[in-house]
Amino acid sequence: MADPRGDVGVALATMRARCLIRGIDLADYQRLSEKVAGWDDWWNQWTAMGEHYLGLADRYQAAGWQTSAGAARVRAGVAFHFGKSLAVQDDARYRDLTVRSVDAVAAGLRLLDPAFERIEVPFEGHKVVGNLRRPRGTARPPLVLLLPGTESVKEEFPKWEEDFLSRGMATLSMDGPGQGEVGFELGIRLDYERSVSAVLDVLDGRDDLDLTRIAAAGVSLGGYYAIRSAAFEPRITAVLANCGPWTLGEEWERMPPLYRAKYAWNLGGGSEKTARERAKSLTLDGVAERVDVPALVIFGGKDVLLDGDRHGRRTAQALPKGELWMFEQGNHAVTDFAAEHLGPGADWLLTHM
Incomplete structure (x- = not known):
């Protein structure tokens, strides 16, 4: 077989x-x-x-x-x-x-990193988990939440964290529902933003973070989660969404077998049919227009998973304060032009949060 x-x-x-x-x-x-x-x-x-x-x-x-x-x-x-x-x-x-x-x-x-902390957050009878890092020499840095996608996890992000830490921002890379170690107990869900709110509730009151300036940055499905979080969590003051879908289910036939199989496992319990139906509920319809903070959308014109116009341009245009960085030759998550958006994207967030 x-x-x-x-x-x-x-x-x-x-x-x-x-x-x-x-x-x-x-x-x-x-x-x-x-x-x-x-x-x-x-x-x-x-x-x-x-x-x-x-x-x-x-x-x-x-x-x-x-x-x-x-x-x-x-x-x-x-x-x-x-x-x-x-x-x-x-x-x-x-x-x-x-x-x-x-x-x-x-x-x-x-x-x-002497300032590293593992943060475990109670969430609906389970927990979500984050890796918190703070930059040296900054007493109350702003905070960037780094949100993974379907099969990325917080452990993938130490190098990405350095782009923010070197600019004086703290980072919290988190595993939410359906991600990493949290995925053992909690599957992918529509209201991911609830886990983000739970994390911010636990951080509330800390005097070593500037919690008046909180950004959400996500990759792939994490980009979608970042936009949803900004739509429903008023403490978020800026967004960076790298190659997140407008509606995940729109591109099922376009996806290579590798990714359809992965989504079938994460979304459908092994059933591609179930996953495809559930993917239709992961949409920014009725959501994007609620985001009233600056939002940067990064997309690749040669993304094999998501069409740049149907997802990237559409998302940026729908966001009231949206900005689009389209890399016409870029792949999914624009990993082949990383030097042109990882550091600059961190600068953009610092400027706008």
Whole structure:
């Protein structure tokens, strides 16, 4: 029986730029690609990479090289994440690599960043989780919430966090419903913004954050979540939405098998038909016009998942204070033009929040 994800070579090609901007070394990715011929190889080679860097981290830490040890642990955690990020079939391995990724990134950030905090937020009988980091030398920095998409997670974002930290902003990368470790208990839901509000409620009253300036930034489905959050959570003062859908279900046939299989797992409990119907409810109809704060929409003209006009331009035009950065040659999440929007996007948020 053919794997519903299709050819693993498609994943290697489409994930390359994304993996590199999130901290995977180019040479490591090239070596991995040479060894991956099927989906079992995908699991195994990413796992081997993560274990390699954990071994290096142990050596560095024993030598007293705390910064090198921290960086190696974060890199291990990112590798474990990518190993399970496209999983649709093997739940036990998915859980194992999720836990290993969470533990490795948290351990690495504790070595790299004395201000790192893991925030656990009670939410409807469960919890949502965030990694909070604050910039050095800023007593009350503004806060940027970093929201993952369908199969990205907070452990993917340490490199992205640095774009904000270096500009004097704090970051909270969160796993909400359907994401990362939280996804073990809570599935994807329409009202994601409720989890964002729960996080802000827990942070309320802190004197080491400027909570009058809060931005939401998201990638892929996280871009959609960022806009929804701004529409319904009045504490958000600016938005950055990178390649989020207007209506997810509009593009089902356009999606490569790899992504349809992933959504079937996350949205439909394994049923593509169920997932497709649920995807229609993930829409900005009646939502975008409620966002009365500055909003930056970033999109790629060659996005293989979402048409740039139907989703990017439409969203930017519907937002009362929307601005569009369209990269005509850009792919999904514009990972192939990252240098032109990651840092500048952080500058834009700092200016507008």
